[in-house]
Amino acid sequence: MSETPGGGGRAASQDVLRIGNASGFYGDRFDALREMLEGGPLDVLTGDYLAELTMLILGRDRLKGPARGYARTFLRQLEDTLGLALDRGVRIVTNAGGLNPAGLADAVRQLADRLGLHARVAHVEGDDLAPGGRFPGALTANAYLGGAGITACLAAGADIVVTGRVTDAALVTGPAAWHFGWAEDAYDRLAGAVVAGHILECGTQATGGNHSRFKGRDLRRPGFPLAELHADGSCVITKHPGTGGFVDVGTVTEQLLYETGGARYAGPDVTARLDTVRLTQDGPDRVRVTGVRGEAPPPTLKTGLNRLGGFRNEVVFVLTGLDIEAKAALVRDQMDDAFARAKSRPEQVDWELARTDRADAATEETASALLRLVVRDSDADAVGRTLSSAAIELALGSYPGFHVTAPPGKADPYGVFEAAYVDRAEVEHVAVLPDGERELIPYGGVTRALTDVDEPPLPDPLPPGPTRRVPLGLIAGARSGDKGGDANVGVWVDGDDAWAWLAHELTVERFQELLPETRPLAVVRHVLPNLRALNFTVTGLLGQGVASRHRFDPQAKGLAEWLRSRHLEIPEVLL
Numbered sequence: 001m002s003e004t005p006g007g008g009g010r011a012a013s014q015d016v017l018r019i020g021n022a023s024g025f026y027g028d029r030f031d032a033l034r035e036m037l038e039g040g041p042l043d044v045l046t047g048d049y050l051a052e053l054t055m056l057i058l059g060r061d062r063l064k065g066p067a068r069g070y071a072r073t074f075l076r077q078l079e080d081t082l083g084l085a086l087d088r089g090v091r092i093v094t095n096a097g098g099l100n101p102a103g104l105a106d107a108v109r110q111l112a113d114r115l116g117l118h119a120r121v122a123h124v125e126g127d128d129l130a131p132g133g134r135f136p137g138a139l140t141a142n143a144y145l146g147g148a149g150i151t152a153c154l155a156a157g158a159d160i161v162v163t164g165r166v167t168d169a170a171l172v173t174g175p176a177a178w179h180f181g182w183a184e185d186a187y188d189r190l191a192g193a194v195v196a197g198h199i200l201e202c203g204t205q206a207t208g209g210n211h212s213r214f215k216g217r218d219l220r221r222p223g224f225p226l227a228e229l230h231a232d233g234s235c236v237i238t239k240h241p242g243t244g245g246f247v248d249v250g251t252v253t254e255q256l257l258y259e260t261g262g263a264r265y266a267g268p269d270v271t272a273r274l275d276t277v278r279l280t281q282d283g284p285d286r287v288r289v290t291g292v293r294g295e296a297p298p299p300t301l302k303t304g305l306n307r308l309g310g311f312r313n314e315v316v317f318v319l320t321g322l323d324i325e326a327k328a329a330l331v332r333d334q335m336d337d338a339f340a341r342a343k344s345r346p347e348q349v350d351w352e353l354a355r356t357d358r359a360d361a362a363t364e365e366t367a368s369a370l371l372r373l374v375v376r377d378s379d380a381d382a383v384g385r386t387l388s389s390a391a392i393e394l395a396l397g398s399y400p401g402f403h404v405t406a407p408p409g410k411a412d413p414y415g416v417f418e419a420a421y422v423d424r425a426e427v428e429h430v431a432v433l434p435d436g437e438r439e440l441i442p443y444g445g446v447t448r449a450l451t452d453v454d455e456p457p458l459p460d461p462l463p464p465g466p467t468r469r470v471p472l473g474l475i476a477g478a479r480s481g482d483k484g485g486d487a488n489v490g491v492w493v494d495g496d497d498a499w500a501w502l503a504h505e506l507t508v509e510r511f512q513e514l515l516p517e518t519r520p521l522a523v524v525r526h527v528l529p530n531l532r533a534l535n536f537t538v539t540g541l542l543g544q545g546v547a548s549r550h551r552f553d554p555q556a557k558g559l560a561e562w563l564r565s566r567h568l569e570i571p572e573v574l575l
Contacts, residue, residue, distance in 0.1 A: 017179045020226035023047035024203030026054045026071050032224050033077045037084050039240030046171040047094035048201045056306040056415040056547045058098040059140040069099035093171050097162040101125050105162045120434035122153035124163040140306040143427045146268030148441045150174025152431035169197030173269045180231045184445045191272035191294025192233025199255050200225050206255045207245035212477040234290045247285040253531050257490025259481040261537045262526040263453040271295040275528050299447040300421040309416035313383040315391045316405040317371040324369045327399035328353050338390035344382035346375035384411035417484050417545030455527050459500040466572045473564030475574050480560035487541040487556035492533035498574050499532040514566040
């Protein structure tokens, strides 16, 4: 029941695989699937629906019934586009199966039958490690699988492949290995596909979305990206003609730095060396990615665990005009007194005062500061009724001008994310082929433990000269994101002179000076000269992950823009 790589009318020796993306997260643009199918030629269309927070959402959804646990949006999108994909011979590969890939695969078959279409549907499973009590108390426990199961499904003639928790890049490595017939130890080629997959995985972030140099660009509706992947693992990142946004070395660099760390980017298929990536502009909206080297994958698989951490609630007090600090102190004393008298005092109480107010302000809003109170407890009542009563009863007896942005609501459950690592041999990676046959994917080949990469030599520093104290963002782009409780900030520049300055100026010490929140935390700097970039990882900034909502910006999305806004002495020659 298998076909040669490059089935569906394509020869295995064909030089280019055109693989696109139509979703960067659960909730992305609904009509992107149709846009990508109609916008130009494609061989494979991928959709990434999973993130750490999404797995928690799907875990809570599955508690309502065993048939749940997948991204239902994908099914609604497919209802409008399945016939089009089949007519055009475009294979669809998606991780929308979430916690129930078999359930989504069955739902796709039922949809095809209802539409009178013949679709060969396969799915990948084995990532779910929650059954059996291996991780007690975990709501979800899913190993990050590689692309080999996807490869097997496509080789068996699948039109649609549904997976659970695979790595985001596996949505590209699987089709690439199928199309080009790569062996599992073709590390350089697989590493090139991993890099292409990482660039595509967040959708329009590769085509100008969330780009730090957005000014002067038409970003009203960025098109989704695609990669023209070659048999040697190199690729060109581009988009369909006539779509919005733009693709240049900057957009691709920022996405490469997003949610990564050091030079070694480890995954179940291969360890990609990000310090070997070379980017060149290959024409309008075309960036060529070459030179990627790969090494053996690690012997363990990362496993994402989500637990229900308890319940949380919050209220934001608005403090207007004069005596902001005194008003904040009064309401804190009053709330502490109310909690002390309550039968169920919250286990965790956190205050944060955001001084958004201005002196002699022209509007009431700009004269106001925000005092945010967040409470957490294992008991919903302790952060539900207790908080509501304590806050609202102050309405006529607290600071002058008392009001809140919204009354406290019911207690919300929050999640806690952590990563574990399991031996590859303990995970059964299974491809369920279109005819129902179950193919166990062996973990052969070589694995190796990861070691640190020696920091490359830095360029010679710029000679001394006049400087101006201006924002870093005048010469540097940046992007930040989250990995569990840690954050990363990638910073990049154009030109060798700017790189020589950045590499010597933006040390860990200077980074922590510019971002004081990071001073008590462990910060590691990674140097990527080919990209003229530095990547900083900040351990513990996000507490127990995005689902715990530990911080004002729980996914560190704005951390890079805060850094770019900070002032420091920059050589005038760079300005």
